[in-house]
């Protein structure tokens with residue numbers, strides 16, 4: 001059994017308004033988004049592009065609905081830019097998240113990333129880091145992780161389609177070359193599945209490194225089309241590759257069993273970016289909430 005008091009359920013605003021394509025769901029307001037999250041039964045979320053920048057305003061709106069901030073995406077450029085540049089931006093994000101009471105930050109290495117490039121296929125144009133770039137990335141993550149830990153945060157690295165850390169092998173290289181006390185994983189079920197990998201493998205190999213969980217399901221028929229058609233990441237999202245847990249082919253029964261087995265504590269955060277005009281975000285949030293209740297009785 002999961003320790004119910006050690007698990008928090010959240011949902012990402014990306015189902016309402018997309019961070020990589022802000023026009024997708026551009027009509028949905030911040031208030032609608034967080035109200036529907038709360039109404040669907042979630043108590044936390046990440047930060048989206050429609051959220052107020054003023055932390056007082058943001059916190060008041062969240063408090064009103066019994067919601068809190070779980071974590072936030074952070075784009076690092078450790079492999080290609082001077083470390084100090086990334087650190088400066090990172091500290092600003094920690095300051096922001098600290099005020100909001102969060103203790104996780106999702107770091108994604110964006111050097112040469114094609115995830116936001118409409119014209120490039122995530123299959124043909126994905127970057128492969130050189131040994132030197134890998135060293136810079138891992139050293140930089142250790143430094144950011146140490147800095148974050150001193151302030152009570154966990155750096156949770158987000159593997160991602162179209163980046164230099166996409167596959168199981170790349171995630172293993174990152175985990176094996178970073179400090180287990182300072183660098184954790186933002187484990188995303190959808191990205192490993194999209195990459196053609198078994199998401200269970202990483203859970204079983206690095207249970208103690210799982211710092212944050214993104215629950216994302218994948219529609220098998222769309223995945224096949226995306227892979228065969230060598231789509232860009234943005235097209236893949238628009239066409240509906242991702243969906244909420246329970247609506248696709250990811251084996252969540254085994255994933256939850258594994259998380260439960262090693263005593264995962266922290267956020268389980270539904271993250272299902274898709275076109276809100278085709279998949280009503282409130283309806284899909286409720287579907288996800290019901291599915292989680294059925295699966296783990298939380």
Ligand SMILES: O=C1C[C@@H](O)[C@H](O)[C@@H](O)C1=O
Pocket residue numbers: 014019020073106115158188191214271273
């Ligand atoms: O955690 C995430 C944040 C998004 O902005 C990203 O593109 C998405 O795929 C994801 O997993």
Ligand SMILES: [Co+2]
Pocket residue numbers: 158188214271
């Ligand atoms: Co994610």
